[in-house]
Amino acid sequence: MSDERDEHTGSLYEAVGGIEALRRLSNTFYDGVLADPLLAPVFANFTTTHIEHVAVWLAEIFGGPARFTDELGGHQALLRTHLGLSITEEQRDRWMELMAVAVGNELPEDELLRRRVLEYFDWGTRIAKDVSATPVGADLGDPGPTPRWGWEGLAK
8 A cells, every 4th residue: 555645745835726725714713712702812903914924924834935944924923913812722633623614614624734734733732822921022032943844744
């Protein structure tokens, strides 16, 4: 039996369907988040611009254009948006549940693709939760470049 990765080439960005698919994913996801009593308070300052920024972030993470780094401040800026949010594990778990629903509704029916995308979200939400315990204005140091996620998970 061949390795299931053999049939997957190119970037996750290409496989999900590019920026338009990531915009649909973000829209579907945030429709659920903003209606959820557990998560809505975390997004009290939510704007529709947030959806576009998330799509642009995901595009870069998954191997698409580096617009988040070039135009929106990169990894440091993303981490800073989570400062002081005090995300709980219950909120992180619910976030993942809603994202799994959005992935199921918006991404191609490709088990490995969906698994890799959800693995990224699991990894990223753990970091967001940890960073959220840090006070607003704190120095995060240099988090390094924006990570990249592919068919093998986090690029080394």
